[in-house]
Amino acid sequence: MRAAQSRQKSYANNRHRQLEFEVGNKVFLRIELMRGVMRFGKKGKLSPRFVRPFDILDRIGLVAYRVALPPTLSRVHNVFHVSMLRKYIPDATHIINYKPLQLQENLTYTEEPVQIIERTKQVLRNQTIPLVKVVWNNHAINEASWELEDEMRVKYPQLFGGDLDNM
Incomplete structure (x- = not known):
């Protein structure tokens, strides 16, 4: 029985990453993509996307963070689970040309x-x-x-x- 438990534990911990952020760090926020109504609900076709770096205001509990959202997203709750965040690593040589996405209240955008x-x-x-x-x-x-x-x-x-x- 112990051998089976040990094997299962090694499988479970194989890809687990302990993510922790500090107040003032910048993180990317995961959003879901919808291509019109036609794409909604289809599996495997679309992958999650991450948008612009946001500042972390404070930590709430062990796995939640309060994020500084812009006024355009004022109706979105600003506390996110650690799985919805990705670490932002600033690079001065990397210049990003992008058009800002028009996010909806549920953190999706339409293609x-x-x-x-x-x-x-x-x-x-x-x-x-x-x-x-x-x-x-x-x-x-x-x-x-x-x-x-x-x-x-x-x-x-x-x-x-x-x-x-x-x-």
Whole structure:
């Protein structure tokens, strides 16, 4: 029995990191991404994102921290579990060019498609599925994703105007 407990303990502690921050440290805050209604609830497609460094105001208990949020997020509770935070390591040589995201009250933001850059057809045994490669705002071209053409036509008909239909 002890051998089994020891083995389980070694598995559990293998990836565990004890995160601790001090008052005045800067941390990134994790947000959830939603690409319109179509992407909501799908597993594996989207990963969590972290946004701008915030100052830690004080520690609450063992695993919670109060964070200084800007006035635009005044309706969001400012106490976060340590799992929602990532350490910010400042680097003077690293210059970040970014457009600030418009965060909603639940710390999410909505992605909108910008352009269709490629089309293809997935051929299965009994059917052919048309796909389009979509570039989303707030993302580079190399982060474009393949989406079902039928769903994109219904949700975003403005992307399918002009000579793209003849492609």
